[in-house]
Amino acid sequence: RPILKSRFRAWAFLLAVGIATIGSMALIYTKQVTVKLLPFDNKTELQIVADLPKGSSVEETDRLLQAAVNRLASVPEVVSFQTYAGAAAPFNFNGLVRHYYLRSSPEQGDIAVNLLPKGERSRASHAVALDLR
Incomplete structure (x- = not known):
């Protein structure tokens, strides 16, 4: 069954995505994941x-x-x-x-x-x- 078929399922899906987003951002705040823009490079x-x-x-x-x-x-x-x-x-x-x-x-x-x-x-x-x- 499609997720967006009923209003309840659509809101439940959006709520789950929001919780997952906040949870992933919390990993950065608690320093469980290191944020680095670019990897170390072996330049000359x-x-x-x-x-x-x-x-x-x-x-x-x-x-x-x-x-x-x-x-x-x-x-x-x-x-x-x-x-x-x-x-x-x-x-x-x-x-x-x-x-x-x-x-x-x-x-x-x-x-x-x-x-x-x-x-x-x-x-x-x-x-x-x-x-x-």
């Missing part, structure tokens, strides 16, 4: 974002970025890097989603990091990023 690039206190100069931002670059030089998976102090780095999908192209204040800096190709490194880019933190 990553971006480091630095936000200094408001009013910091471009020179201070550049000094911080250069100190970070010294740490990057010792990571075997890193091929190259480029710093951007007080200006936005060329943005990728991640930068587009997070609006990194709008970063232009003197206290904001970015480091674009290029990694070895996937087949030439033992760690995923996410593991390298966690190590750099």
